[in-house]
Amino acid sequence: MNAVVRSVMGWSRSGIRPLFILGIILLALWPTLMTSAYQMRIFTIVGIYALLSLGYQFIFGHAGALSLTQGTFFGVGAYVTGILSVRYGLGGEFTVLLSIALPLALAALIAAPVLRLESHYFALATLGVGQVMLLVAISWQDLTGGANGLSGIPGLTLFGLEFGKGYGIMAVVWVCVAMGAFVSWRITRGLYGAALVISRENRIAALSIGIDTAQLRYAMFLLSAMFAGLAGALYAHTIRVVSPEALEFAIMVACLTITVVGGRTHIAGAILGAILIVNLPEWFRAMEKYYLIAYGIALLAMIVAAPYGLIGLLEQWRAKLLPEKPPAMPPAEPFIFVRAARSAAGPLLEIRDVHKHFGGLKALNGISLTVAPGQIFGLIGPNGSGKTTMLNVITGIYRADSGSVYLDGTDIHNKRSFVIAQSGIARTFQNINLVEEMSVLDNVAVARYGFDNAGLVQTFAAGRIDPAWKRARSNAMYVLEGLGVATVAQSAAGSLAYGLKRKVEIARALALEPRLLLLDEPAAGLNEGEQLDLADRLRAFARGGLAILVIEHNMPFLMPLAERMACLDYGDLIAEGTPAEIRANPLVIEAYLGSPEEKRA
């Protein structure tokens, strides 16, 4: 019992939580001071916008995609409730559910073509959907009441209970906000939350550790639509009319402003933002038409001065003024991160006649190579010879124009990047792809995403601490120890020296339990002693059955390490053999040093 009390006390004192708790108490006391129905209504609308923004945080904050359709989902939710309750007299238990379901269906429908697009296209497409819905609402008069909309929406009734004006609807709205906040907290934490962070901050890295970033975005988009639909239903029951105004861009702008001002990933940010933005016109009532200009100024000022919003700013100040001891490092939990190939016979990786060109430039010109299980294979060649393109073709970031790639006998060519990663190919990047703000430990731990069944539902259902995340971090600790970099586990990845970052990337790749490891210039930034150390560790992994393909310019590092080597030049494979053969090959020497004629000239 004592331990529970202590842990709760500890929780309530850490971070900016004392402020949160104070805020929640104030928020709960506020309604008791209200004297007019108007004040209650404003407070109810604050709750509705908080809910809308909580939903918007999923797609805009956590998935990092600028959706401009949150206001549309809200309007659709409001219209569904309006139409069903006015025209068909349905009760809240149906209208609310359908107000959630229809935006959800709409989101599912539009997400398919839109979500894989670059961010600017995503914004445009979502905007277009909004304009279409607005036009439909205005012109489908029989159903929607046209430009005048529908009036006479009754108060909310749920299973015969009425939640009318004043405290009734206010209580329902704020209970929904509390539930929404709980859902948001549960979903965006732990291993799933970490996967969201890496997908947002560095999509290529997320794909390289087997995370289906499109699926995460999809889930976030659907969640945001559901929240918006619920907020729309409550809105219709609160203001009792629904008109095309509910679908206009102004709602979207208010939602965006709330989320940016409050903080795009903080639950408290949605509530604080809603309090400020909804009350702004009330506080600046004297300004009449001009208060909307203040929206614009607030949005601009926040995006420039505090991109993580007011709550983010508070947290920054807290971290500066009252720095906290980092949490204790998790114990290392051993696991076998070097898997042997399934079939011992035959090559592990086989590349057959791969061609890849960019416009007129031939980056790969009919390359064939094989790498055996447990083999360390060196790939060399002058800059621009196609080495990294080769890696990108193997890992599915580029699609080869022709040819095939087999992993352990399975054709992986044309498979999507994250699927290839899941099937056992891990990689590092020439220009490091770590999430700079995340700790080293978390950067590595997130690679365990595919192993612990970390999904949205599992994360939601887990207790106060996500066990999958705990295991992932313990496993990550073990890999970091295996590479001799456990001492920096708690540092932010961005704060590390170049060579250390490379090792952390190797650790992350190994946490994927790969059968084939692709390293793009792993020795860059390491001094001689560190290079020897890294070579020793790589050899040990290879003895365990791991195949390693190394791209490297550093011959003193690579020559003693590699069993076989190949040299690319302008997209052609010009030599393959043992390091000694490569060293003596005149074509290789010419590729690196230029032909003798050129030198004389």
Next chain:
Amino acid sequence: MLLQILANALALGAAYALLALGFVLILNATGAVNFAHGDMVMAGGYVAIAMGSVLQLPGALLLPLVVAVMALLGFVFSWFAYFPLKNRPPVSVFISTIALGIIFQNSANAIYGAAPRKGPPLLSEGNFGMGGITIGAQALGIVVVAIVLIVAQHLLLNRSGIGRKLRATAQDREMAEAVGIRVNRMIALTFALGSALAGAAGLMLSNTFFITPTDGTNYVIKAYIAVTIGGWGSLSGAVCGALIIALFEVLFPSLPLLIPPLKIIAPWLFTQTASTILLYVGLLAIMFFRPQGLFGETVQRRV
């Protein structure tokens, strides 16, 4: 009949082309979407109305003034919306331009109110009769002005020293900086240029279609669609895209006039609403099947 419709489509397309060109210029220079670009059109319309009521001059004479004012506005715009955020992800600029768009819209609303206003005509409201068809003077004027401006823009960009610097900045900012180009100045200039083109479009559109403070959203979507159709970042593509949209917008609702049976078969299909919806659906289809645009070549980002 068909010729008249085509003339109207061409006029609308010419105005859209100015708008889309400015949008792409800013996009290429900064890598960010200027969401307030439609609001710049709206602002241009109101500037024309304000000046027209004071100076009592036709639009053709107001045009240089409007262009100058809007260029200045573009400069100021870049100080607020772009430069404080130039080292942040492009989405920050997207949001800051949304914010400035809100400020523009509501300033216009505070000054002029929400009721539609009509801008001054370029020359007169009359029609020209040519070989049995009548073409509005305004439509003809728009086409002429747009061609002049597009040619001027093309010459500025491709035949002048400053144009070379502008293009260098858009192509590779770091490299441009390394060879001594004042990159920030070039970007501010691009904003001025884009804003000026949008303002010219605003002057001309505000006469034909009137103007309200909230029209900007609609216009920026048009620019956006034109650029998507023409290929993200392509100047000539943007012009083609603008013409295609305008042709569709004008031609589609008037199809029943050209082919009377259509009026009986599907009267609901050939409304303004339905054509707008079809335009968006077409846009989604293009983004899904040909994200590089109708004319562009596939571009792959380097990893």
